[in-house]
Amino acid sequence: MQPLTLARYHAELMRVGAEKFWLTLRDRVYWRSLYTDIRDYVAQCTVCRQGKADTHPLRPTLQSRQIPDEIFHTLHVDHIKIPKRTKSQKFGYILVLLDALSLNCELVPTVGTTAQETCATHWIMSLRNI
Numbered sequence: 219m220q221p222l223t224l225a226r227y228h229a230e231l232m233r234v235g236a237e238k239f240w241l242t243l244r245d246r247v248y249w250r251s252l253y254t255d256i257r258d259y260v261a262q263c264t265v266c267r268q269g270k271a272d273t274h275p276l277r278p279t280l281q282s283r284q285i286p287d288e289i290f291h292t293l294h295v296d297h298i299k300i301p302k303r304t305k306s307q308k309f310g311y312i313l314v315l316l317d318a319l320s321l322n323c324e325l326v327p328t329v330g331t332t333a334q335e336t337c338a339t340h341w342i343m344s345l346r347n348i
């Protein structure tokens with residue numbers, strides 16, 4: 219009787235998921251293992267398995283970053299845009315240089331994001347550190 223009841227209501231309720239199925243069915247019928255029976259029935263329903271796609275996102279595996287052996291061996295370079303508030307404001311970006319080993323961060327204001335400006339700024343900074 220119970221499997222027939224589950225099959226009938228599951229089809230009648232357009233093959234809803236286990237939680238919604240239980241929320242609807244608990245007001246209409248009762249037996250001790252109703253919740254687990256519903257959960258097992260929906261999990262084993264072949265029609266639902268074939269018709270409902272798995273929409274859970276695939277999570278990438280965690281990876282640790284590669285840490286270089288020497289300081290300043292690997293630099294991460296990026297730009298952050300500064301919102302311009304006045305016409306006299308010369309700089310529109312911040313050049314961010316991050317050392318992969320020490321995580322030392324240098325922030326340098328720049329006018330643009332061209333490779334020429336980035337290299338020139340990086341070169342000037344390297345001269346300062348000598």
Ligand SMILES: [Zn+2]
Pocket residue numbers: 228233260263264265266267
């Ligand atoms: Zn189903």
